[in-house]
Amino acid sequence: MTDMSDPDLTPKQKRQLEKEHQQRLKYYSASQWTLIWWRFKRHRAAMLAAVLLGLMALAGIFAEFVAPYGPVTRDTKYIEGPPQIPKFCDDNGCSLRPFINGTKTERDPVTLRAISVPDPDTRYYISLFVKGESVKVLGFIPTDRHLIGLDDPDQKIHFWGTDDLGRDVFSRTIYATRTSLSIGVLGVLISFFLALAIGGAAGFFGGMTDNVIQRVTEVIRVVPIIPLYMGLAAAMPKEWSTTQVYFAMTLILGLFGWPTLARRIRSQLLSIRNEDYVVAARLAGARPRRIITQHMLPSFTSFIIVDLVISFPYMILSETALSFVGLGLRPPSVSWGVLLQQAQSVRAIEQTPWLFIPAVFVVVAVLAFTVIGDGLRDAADPYSEAK
Amino acid sequence: MSRMLTVENLSISFRTDEGVITPVQGVSFHVDQGRTLGLVGESGSGKSVSTKALMRLLPGTASLGADTRMHYTTKDGRVVEIETLANDGEPIRKLRGGEIGMIFQEPMASFSPVYTIGNQMMEAIQLHRPMGRREARSYAVEMLNKVGISNAEARVDQYPHELSGGMRQRAMIALTLSAGPALLIADEPTTALDVTIQAQVLDLMRDLQQELGMGMIFITHDLGVIAQIADDVAVMYLGTIVERGPAREVIRAPQHPYTQGLLAAIPSLDKLHDRLSPVPGDIPSPNARPTGCPFHTRCAQKIAGLCDARPPREIQTQPGRAVRCWLHDDEGRNAA
Amino acid sequence: MLRFTLERLIGMAITMLLVSLMVFIIMEIPPGDYADRYAFRKYSGTGVNVTEADIQAIRVELGLDKPMIFRYFDWIGGIVLRGDFGQAFAFETSVVKVIGDKVWLTTGILFATLILTYLISIPIGIYAAVRRGSAVDYGLTIFSYLGLALPNFLLALVMLYFANRWFGADIGGLFSAEYRDAPWSLAKVWDMLKHLWLPAVVLAWSAVAYQIQTVRATMSDELNKLSVTAARARGVPERRLLIKYPARLAINPVVSTIGFDVNRIFSELPIVAVVLGLTDLGELLLKAYLDLDMNVAGAILLLLTFAIVFMNFLSDLLLAWLDPRIKLGA
Ligand SMILES: Nc1ncnc2c1ncn2[C@@H]1O[C@H](COP(=O)(O)OP(=O)(O)OP(=O)(O)O)[C@@H](O)[C@H]1O
Numbered sequence A: 001m002t003d004m005s006d007p008d009l010t011p012k013q014k015r016q017l018e019k020e021h022q023q024r025l026k027y028y029s030a031s032q033w034t035l036i037w038w039r040f041k042r043h044r045a046a047m048l049a050a051v052l053l054g055l056m057a058l059a060g061i062f063a064e065f066v067a068p069y070g071p072v073t074r075d076t077k078y079i080e081g082p083p084q085i086p087k088f089c090d091d092n093g094c095s096l097r098p099f100i101n102g103t104k105t106e107r108d109p110v111t112l113r114a115i116s117v118p119d120p121d122t123r124y125y126i127s128l129f130v131k132g133e134s135v136k137v138l139g140f141i142p143t144d145r146h147l148i149g150l151d152d153p154d155q156k157i158h159f160w161g162t163d164d165l166g167r168d169v170f171s172r173t174i175y176a177t178r179t180s181l182s183i184g185v186l187g188v189l190i191s192f193f194l195a196l197a198i199g200g201a202a203g204f205f206g207g208m209t210d211n212v213i214q215r216v217t218e219v220i221r222v223v224p225i226i227p228l229y230m231g232l233a234a235a236m237p238k239e240w241s242t243t244q245v246y247f248a249m250t251l252i253l254g255l256f257g258w259p260t261l262a263r264r265i266r267s268q269l270l271s272i273r274n275e276d277y278v279v280a281a282r283l284a285g286a287r288p289r290r291i292i293t294q295h296m297l298p299s300f301t302s303f304i305i306v307d308l309v310i311s312f313p314y315m316i317l318s319e320t321a322l323s324f325v326g327l328g329l330r331p332p333s334v335s336w337g338v339l340l341q342q343a344q345s346v347r348a349i350e351q352t353p354w355l356f357i358p359a360v361f362v363v364v365a366v367l368a369f370t371v372i373g374d375g376l377r378d379a380a381d382p383y384s385e386a387k
Numbered sequence B: 001m002s003r004m005l006t007v008e009n010l011s012i013s014f015r016t017d018e019g020v021i022t023p024v025q026g027v028s029f030h031v032d033q034g035r036t037l038g039l040v041g042e043s044g045s046g047k048s049v050s051t052k053a054l055m056r057l058l059p060g061t062a063s064l065g066a067d068t069r070m071h072y073t074t075k076d077g078r079v080v081e082i083e084t085l086a087n088d089g090e091p092i093r094k095l096r097g098g099e100i101g102m103i104f105q106e107p108m109a110s111f112s113p114v115y116t117i118g119n120q121m122m123e124a125i126q127l128h129r130p131m132g133r134r135e136a137r138s139y140a141v142e143m144l145n146k147v148g149i150s151n152a153e154a155r156v157d158q159y160p161h162e163l164s165g166g167m168r169q170r171a172m173i174a175l176t177l178s179a180g181p182a183l184l185i186a187d188e189p190t191t192a193l194d195v196t197i198q199a200q201v202l203d204l205m206r207d208l209q210q211e212l213g214m215g216m217i218f219i220t221h222d223l224g225v226i227a228q229i230a231d232d233v234a235v236m237y238l239g240t241i242v243e244r245g246p247a248r249e250v251i252r253a254p255q256h257p258y259t260q261g262l263l264a265a266i267p268s269l270d271k272l273h274d275r276l277s278p279v280p281g282d283i284p285s286p287n288a289r290p291t292g293c294p295f296h297t298r299c300a301q302k303i304a305g306l307c308d309a310r311p312p313r314e315i316q317t318q319p320g321r322a323v324r325c326w327l328h329d330d331e332g333r334n335a336a
Numbered sequence C: 001m002l003r004f005t006l007e008r009l010i011g012m013a014i015t016m017l018l019v020s021l022m023v024f025i026i027m028e029i030p031p032g033d034y035a036d037r038y039a040f041r042k043y044s045g046t047g048v049n050v051t052e053a054d055i056q057a058i059r060v061e062l063g064l065d066k067p068m069i070f071r072y073f074d075w076i077g078g079i080v081l082r083g084d085f086g087q088a089f090a091f092e093t094s095v096v097k098v099i100g101d102k103v104w105l106t107t108g109i110l111f112a113t114l115i116l117t118y119l120i121s122i123p124i125g126i127y128a129a130v131r132r133g134s135a136v137d138y139g140l141t142i143f144s145y146l147g148l149a150l151p152n153f154l155l156a157l158v159m160l161y162f163a164n165r166w167f168g169a170d171i172g173g174l175f176s177a178e179y180r181d182a183p184w185s186l187a188k189v190w191d192m193l194k195h196l197w198l199p200a201v202v203l204a205w206s207a208v209a210y211q212i213q214t215v216r217a218t219m220s221d222e223l224n225k226l227s228v229t230a231a232r233a234r235g236v237p238e239r240r241l242l243i244k245y246p247a248r249l250a251i252n253p254v255v256s257t258i259g260f261d262v263n264r265i266f267s268e269l270p271i272v273a274v275v276l277g278l279t280d281l282g283e284l285l286l287k288a289y290l291d292l293d294m295n296v297a298g299a300i301l302l303l304l305t306f307a308i309v310f311m312n313f314l315s316d317l318l319l320a321w322l323d324p325r326i327k328l329g330a
């Protein structure tokens, strides 16, 4: 209400007003995406979740480099060993560089089994960019450097302990992150395209097409989903290679993930297909595909993105569950579910609790996707500002 | 004719994300038995929150000013200091419904959709009258008849969505009156209705008020409605009362520029050829209240250096009439 | 109301018909057919050399040589007309025998879970909405997020671990050792009830997390409704007001998602059953899948889905009864 030409204002007030005006101008002229981004940035939990997820994805993409050892490399000297926590001090004094003590093998006085016990007299120092196994990062960049490890190439550090075959849980988890996240991405993409095609057809053509599609959607929605996935997964021939199983899993997960999104697309299409600009395009003779992609889709892309993000958790949890019961990926593949297969019993909780560390990744990833989805939804909803 | 409600210095603040706002400041009015006070003002002027404060119906984020006084005299002559009561609890509940009844703008939303009209009426009746179920039911039917609902015996078992808009508002009136209030607050009861039905409902309310001898506070943005129903009128602008007096006189000779603007906005037969001239400008938002007279940003007659600097006092211009405007203040006239 | 019920019944029948088609397709997907697996199972290790002709003979005997569409009608006809789900190959008996009273066990688990879910989530959701923004409310929100993120098998393991520590070793499964193979008796039922709480808690967990959010959201909406203010302005006491007006409406979305909850519970059932050692349909389903005993698997999948569709139907009826606005619309 304040008029900028008001003569009573001091120059300072005027400058202040000018600034506010500029800001407002920027706000009003910003594109929809910029606005969403601004609002999303204000959502602290969602930003944190995005960062966490970004780190996970990076670790997964560069797994060969990040993981100190290969997913199936065995350390026979350290079987079912607990996590080795880097330290700066021990009985022999302190050091500026983190190190771990070595281990030596002794016999358990009661069971007479060979067990590893810490040896306080040896120290192995931890370094960045150490030499280790030769790997190909991203599948084509050969290197023998790894992000973190021990100076001594003959000794191994197991940050999160080892499993019953002496395989490094930390390295395996990093590789599993790649598998599990990528299955999620592919699964979501497949169901996205299916949803687009199916929901698009239902919403665009309406009538009989719509009726039939609605019926089919209803069927997929009533069948319990994990048992359904299991049925398809069970049908995978035992002799399939890990790669075949991997892609079959993405297909299975993607195949039934579309109903919710398809429903959303359909109802959005039904509600806007009678709007003036769409009718105009139709009258002007534009083809169906063009009308859908050029005119109808842009108006609800943000909703689709939100739905995509919140459908990730279902993919991840389903993959984990299937692999857990032995109907999904199988060893030697590593995914979060495959790793957790080793932690199936109460005995594991008592004796090798570190085998549950991959579960933390599952929980964090699912939480992160959910929180990001909520943040995006708030950011994409223009009315959320009123709250 | 006795005074039933005296409100002095009513101020209401809300805690919001943007800080504390005070959409009602220093409002005073009173209601006498059997008379109707009209409360007019544009959207957002604070009419609804003021009356909700009377019933302690404001949300937890609201607080009343320290020197707010709201004194109500009950049917049996006790004086209740409403400002001292808790938002829920026995004392305020005794006032709600049985002493002060309230009718809202949207008749559909005022009913719960999942109970019959009769169910909701009988609940109110049994809360406030010593009646059993059967008695309460026949009383409900009687009240529905009274507000002109035909076939009340059947209507009483219907759900709100089975009634038309006008019927629903009549039923709401019956529901509110069935608790036997001495003071009725009607918050824009006719705004959501068609014009013809509006007139019928207004007539009904006036008749019922006279028949039952209730006091009434009638909220509206329409001075035309005030002319039909109110004895006295208080004009609110941005949380303060800018002009008050007998309805007829205020409408005949408005003194505040805002009231004049509102009146000019009513199309009437003898002014049909004139252009409709609503009050120019927008109502400022409550978290950016203008300093000085709240109306100065839109006032054509503002006195620069005075109206935008100091808020005007309330000036008694005639017996029973008052206006809050520098133009009617000696000090203001000298300054001009 | 009659018409409404009839319409829903017909809708239910159509859905089940389509579901049965889908289940049948899933049963047909695994490579090879029963004849192969049957022959393999019957003769493996016996030294008999199985020829293609032998397998073909078995195929004809089982009616597997007919075109798919006929086999479908054989299968569904048997189920609908005679309650016959075919042969369970892994167990060399009929599917019905294998499934047996596991149907009732599963029903017991289902209802225990549902009751637990609603007993917890409805009051808590209402409370969270009334105390919106309080510490309790935030705590519940965090719990809900976690509840949805925690894989159920993990939860089952952790619960089992603590149950073992606190209540002794015999907590897994559905029965104590002495009742496991005993015939049904009151004592056995009582024993089952004592074991039922653990799977019920595990299975209810995510449903509770989800429903608390639903109830809280609707309750918050309802609390701001004018009808609530109007009732308050009539002097209705606060507690009664909360129950009669907003809370009464806040359970509608819960009722309308009962089928969804059943779906969620059945979806988790096989995995939770494995971890907790339950001897219900979930465990049997998983075993059947691993053995590729598709007749058993298909029967269970069909039964579970039928239960979901039926609960959907019940929830529709219940909702129509709860919300007078629906009867007119339908
Ligand atoms: N719960 C609340 N929290 C914060 N501010 C509020 C709240 N309720 C009302 N207000 C503020 O109080 C002011 C007055 O509102 P009120 O509803 O009394 O206006 P009104 O005069 O009744 O308008 P209308 O004619 O539109 O009903 C509004 O500007 C609004 O911003």
Ligand SMILES: [Mg+2]
Binding pocket: B047, B048, B049, B187
């Ligand atoms: Mg109002």
